[in-house]
Amino acid sequence: MTVRIGVVLFPGSNCEMDAMEAVRSLGGAAEILWHGDAVLNGVDGIIVPGGFAHGDYLRPGAIARFSPIMGAVGAFAADGGPVVGICNGFQVLTEAGLLPGALQKNAGLKFRCAPALLRVATTDSCLTRAATLGAELQIPINHFEGNYTCSPETLAELQRDDRIVLRYVENPNGSIDDIAGVCNEGRNVVGLMPHPERAVSKLLGSDDGVPLLRSLLETASALSV
């Protein structure tokens, strides 16, 4: 059976079509999950895509986290379902408390839009199980508030429990410990600032996002059986 990925659409999301196209290019099925509906239509995995949900008013993700869909996403995650938040989606997941820490304005106040080199820091997550530990991946970043911040206690916990999923080779935004992506305790919820859905074909400049999204599809597929 084809694995089905739901892509959450908030007012102001703008990467949902790219995410669906990327999933389909890897043989999965993709569908939109509307933020106002509290149902997931039985999907096997979820992507919370990038953009500016609710205009990023107050703080990125601060309003989106109260959308009806987020209760269902939280329950799905608590049951072990794979959830990946990309860019604004990462911000939404931290605001929702599904991931630790927060994303602050970039150091130097620069909006960063460029290819970034990432290093796979663990393969024990729903986004990296098909990747190679230590591999360097070139994936675009496109954000103003991607400066990952957390308390020293949380950072120590993330390091101790191998929950830092991806690190920047050259830190573009001031993130603590060069963090580009982290996962939850269950390792089934991952948030990252870079956009793997924009790196699934050499025509786009890189297909290094493929092992990441393939990991999500494999995790979703294993759970759907």
Added chain:
Amino acid sequence: MKFSVQVEVRLRPGIADPQGATIERSLPTLGFDGVAGVRVGKSIRFVVESVDEASARSEVDDMCKRFLTNPVIEDSVVSIEALESVLA
């Protein structure tokens, strides 16, 4: 009773403030020397209706905790002022 509320949202001590740092670096170019410790926050104002000041404050504190601030990086200072006083 109606209360005028001002919530000042601030970055917690020790959290880096890229906006504050940029402003601080810019001030000397305009001739403002000797400025240190610039921090940028937000001010949110509204009117809330409540039976008394204590219950207004507790409602606003709850708002701050659950929505107006992100407790990972921010805290808040709340000022409350009665708009109409109860007639004696």
